[in-house]
Amino acid sequence: MKLIEVKDYNEMSQKAAEYIIEKVRNHPRINLGLATGGTPVGTYKILIEDHQKNGTSYQEVTTFNLDEYIGLSGNNPNSYRYFMNEKLFNHLDINKNNTFIPSGVAEDIQTECLRYEQLIAQHGGVDLQILGIGQNGHIGFNEPGTSFESNTHVVDLAPSTIKANARFFDNEEEVPTKAITMGIATIMKSKEILLLVSGESKNDAMHKLWNGEVTESFPASILKNHPYVTIIADQAAVAGLKIHS
Ligand SMILES: N[C@@H]1[C@@H](O)[C@H](O)[C@@H](COP(=O)(O)O)O[C@@H]1O
Numbered sequence: 001m002k003l004i005e006v007k008d009y010n011e012m013s014q015k016a017a018e019y020i021i022e023k024v025r026n027h028p029r030i031n032l033g034l035a036t037g038g039t040p041v042g043t044y045k046i047l048i049e050d051h052q053k054n055g056t057s058y059q060e061v062t063t064f065n066l067d068e069y070i071g072l073s074g075n076n077p078n079s080y081r082y083f084m085n086e087k088l089f090n091h092l093d094i095n096k097n098n099t100f101i102p103s104g105v106a107e108d109i110q111t112e113c114l115r116y117e118q119l120i121a122q123h124g125g126v127d128l129q130i131l132g133i134g135q136n137g138h139i140g141f142n143e144p145g146t147s148f149e150s151n152t153h154v155v156d157l158a159p160s161t162i163k164a165n166a167r168f169f170d171n172e173e174e175v176p177t178k179a180i181t182m183g184i185a186t187i188m189k190s191k192e193i194l195l196l197v198s199g200e201s202k203n204d205a206m207h208k209l210w211n212g213e214v215t216e217s218f219p220a221s222i223l224k225n226h227p228y229v230t231i232i233a234d235q236a237a238v239a240g241l242k243i244h245s
Helices: 008-025 040-052 080-087 109-122 161-168 186-188 200-211 219-225
Strands: 002-006 030-036 063-064 067-069 128-131 153-156 178-181 192-196 229-234
Touching: 008 040, 008 128, 008 178, 008 192, 008 229, 063 080, 067 080, 109 153, 109 178, 153 186, 161 219, 186 219, 192 200, 200 219, 200 229
Parallel strands: 002 229, 030 063, 030 128, 128 192, 192 229
Antiparallel strands: 067 178, 153 178
16 A cells, blocks of 8 residues: 555645546546545545646546445435535536446345446446545445455445434434445455545544554455555544554
8 A cells, every 4th residue: 555645635635636637637438436425525626626627528437436325316415426416427527327326226225236246347347446434444335344255235334434424414313324335345356546534533544554454344454455555645644653664
């Protein structure tokens, strides 16, 4: 894992956006894996600004999102489909038919999991996966204890994740308790991974990731076994970390 340390959230967003823009410019048909949550919002904003100012085109780009809440349709402002449309897709020249997110309202959720997994494979896999990290080390919605062999699957959200994500909802009771997520094996199949980490609340997770062992009780730890991971983390997230050991 390569670690790029930056000052703060804005610098992380800037660096991450530059990283993605370069890839898109060099590989216009890239398959991008995208994440939700607060972390990548600043990055998406800069991608939009760059598209408007410099004309970076997403016409041939395909995207696959990590996860979606079960029970929320794309029209629901709390769904990840809505989030992605608002925060990114609506403002780029991307063909929305090439933006994929698991359906949280599919009649048969198990079939939807299989379909999504196959869809990614049929497109040749994810070239660059953007990731955030949960305070408990979750990636996508793969909570501690998830098998490293898992493909796209249904998860029960950890109480701490429901609490952390309640800030996006009117109240905690409205946060769905289940989600559909790319599995750990799905994520590990990406050719490259860009992990974004910002803020003091992620400091503990960053320490566990950097210094801890690879264990299913800390899902992000699997990234140590991936050949091509870049972490962009800010000072608050890496505070106290011995980077050059
Ligand atoms: N499912 C998402 C993850 O994809 C995200 O990376 C993580 C961190 O969220 P945030 O960036 O808001 O801290 O939690 C959410 O629950």
